[in-house]
Amino acid sequence: MLTPKRHALIIELIKQKQLVTIQELVELTNVSESTIRRDLSELETKQKLARVHGGATAIQSARQELSYREKTDKYVEEKKQIAQLAAALIRPHDCIYLDAGTTTYEIIPHLETLNVTVVTNGLTHLELLNQYQIKSFLLGGLIKHTTRAIIGSQALHNLKLYHFDKVFIGTNAIDPSFGYSTPDPEEASVKSAAITQGSQSFIVADHSKLNQRSFAKIAELAQATLIIDSIPADLENKLREQTDIKVVTA
Amino acid sequence: MLTPKRHALIIELIKQKQLVTIQELVELTNVSESTIRRDLSELETKQKLARVHGGATAIQSARQELSYREKTDKYVEEKKQIAQLAAALIRPHDCIYLDAGTTTYEIIPHLETLNVTVVTNGLTHLELLNQYQIKSFLLGGLIKHTTRAIIGSQALHNLKLYHFDKVFIGTNAIDPSFGYSTPDPEEASVKSAAITQGSQSFIVADHSKLNQRSFAKIAELAQATLIIDSIPADLENKLREQTDIKVVTA
DNA sequence: CTGTTTTTGATTGTTTTTGATTGATTTCCG
DNA sequence: CGGAAATCAATCAAAAACAATCAAAAACAG
Known part of the structure; x- marks a missing residue:
């Protein structure tokens, strides 16, 4: 056999x-x-x-659970690498904001030993945060059932109650002139508000989001450092004129 | 073995x-x-x-206290009856607050056709609320992993953003002189604050909570109507001097 | 086909687990 | 209180399970 x-x-x-x-x-x-x-x-x-x-x-460790549900998602391996790179920026006892989304989700396993405090609007993150017993705060507001994220004016109001050492945001589109954008204006508002509450803000995204525009603008490129798995050289040069970029080096 | x-x-x-x-x-x-x-x-x-x-x-020290999920819930049938009685009070398009807990959880299935708006601090409720596609808001604040409830000062702050037609609260103890109480002061604060935000407030509890006192006081008896599955006649008379009581009639 | 690498099963000595025994401690009951 | 019975922790030897090793068999490459 x-x-x-x-x-x-x-x-x-x-x-x-x-x-x-x-x-x-x-x-x-x-x-x-x-x-x-x-x-x-x-x-x-x-x-x-x-x-x-x-x-x-x-x-029934988180890892096995994790490998179970990764099937629905694309570029999982790339996202894990992005998450690892992002997590390497986090220092012990930092207070960080984790946006809802699959890439930010992958950051959580790296937080286990860092004693960080997490604030999030992503309900899908809760199970994993619970498993790792990470001190976590949730934004209040309307539950968007389709993406299982917290949105709405209450969420914006809630964000004003915190300041973060680092903010990690996901996005659907990155464009040299339109900046970061996403389909839902409500979600864009929350992402945008989170960025303004952070000392340092990071956009985590895989290469499929490059050179895309979506409906609702989140922020200018310059407002957050981009963390990405790979990027063509010419585009990288163009973006670097406006913001800092961290690329996963395989 | x-x-x-x-x-x-x-x-x-x-x-x-x-x-x-x-x-x-x-x-x-x-x-x-x-x-x-x-x-x-x-x-x-x-x-x-x-x-x-x-x-x-x-x-049975707090340390061993079983987490919500594995807790073998008692009096499930009674709780369902209590929940049904509670749900009968709700009118279409009401805005209601549902406290975290197993009894309040049983209310959710009755909300399907009522077009209500729900605000809750119970993470365990989310799955069912999602399933019935009920418009739902979550309180923001600290996640208490053991009971999967939202607590803390942010939760209290969040409650100030709402007013409810009806408030449904769970409790661990009901006492003629000490009123409603529960072990965790943080949870008690949230419950208490919710009650003050409601036009009408209800305590849902099974008979095992009667004549008990717990550590942290939630509210006086008079501040909320009690909904219960059964109650001895003499105790009922004593409580009725202070508050309204609704008993499941089998 | 031949030489090499990988995988397998048997064997070895070592470690862990187990059950019996011992004497010490606790509980019971007059 | 005081002695008997029960229960306990500590110890030790037997049994079971273990990791390490090695040679045979299988798979592989040239």
Whole structure:
């Protein structure tokens, strides 16, 4: 039996039973105990399970959860790299604002040991913030069910109650002359207001957003540093005339 | 038997019986007394139980307090009846406040056709509100991870932005002289502030909360109508001197 | 086909877990 | 109070599970 197939079987059985013995796995896969031990060892370092004396148990870490839901999203790997680069800018005990969105979501796992305080308008972030037990504040306001974000005048009002060391915002479009923009004016208002409340503000976006214009303007390029996975050289030069840019270097 | 499985069994039995003897655990798990002793020792340091001479008991300190999700909710049927009675008071296009908690949660399904606007501080309510596509506002503020509620000064500030036709609040304790109370002062503040923002306010609670006092006072009895599943006649008379009461009539 | 690398299963000695035993401590009950 | 019974922590040896090692088998590359 091929190793990946065997690993898949093991993970599947653990998922079903939560707890398996080495003997059960030996019977399931018809390989020796030694091989199973090696498999468990390997899968443990990959955070796919937790070993216990005599077998292994399922692990419901944030990472596994995360890998489960990443299917719906595009450029996940790039977003993770962007998030990592963004997180590297954060210092212990910073107070940061995390905009709703998938790229900002990927920043959360990097916050675990930083003792930061997070303010967000993204309801999708809450579960992960909870899992990492990060001190978190939510903006108040209208719940936009489609994107699960908090918007509206109350949200703007709420933002005035905070000041942030760093602000991380997602965007749908980046254009050399129109700046950062997004389809929903309500969301744009919140993003814009957040930027003005931060000492430093960052736009996190993947390369598919470059050279795009959307309906509602968030801010000028100069108002926030751009963090992106890759960018053509000529466009980078053009943007650098107006703002700072950080590019993921692979 | 694998250690985690055994530990799970032990905790499960303690959860059911509150108090277990070592002998019971030996029979349950078919291991020696020594092993059980070691297990209890280990689980005690993990704060999963408290040892007593001869066995172990469930721990009910705040530390062990089960988080909202895993809390095996009691009196679900009663709460549904209370919720139904509460929902019958709501008129179309009302603006209502729903406190965090399991009883208020049960109100949501009744709102579907009423075109109400809901304001809440309960994150656990969001999924259901989304499902029924109810226009919803969330209070801003600190996220209390254990109960998944919004609290803090920002929440109080947010409440000032609204006025409600009806306010529905949960409580942990109802006492003829101490009024309504709950363990966490921060939560009590939010509940209290919400009550003052409503034209009419209601406390929804099951009968297990009667004649109890908790640490932090929410409000006097007179400040909110009590909605409850059942109540002894003498206590009802005593409470009716101070406030209105609605009882589920089965 | 031949030489190399990878994977596997068996074997080894080591570590962890377990159950029995011991003497100390606590609880019970007269 | 005081002794008996029960329960306890500490210890130790046996059993189970473990990581490390190595040679055979399989997969691979040239």
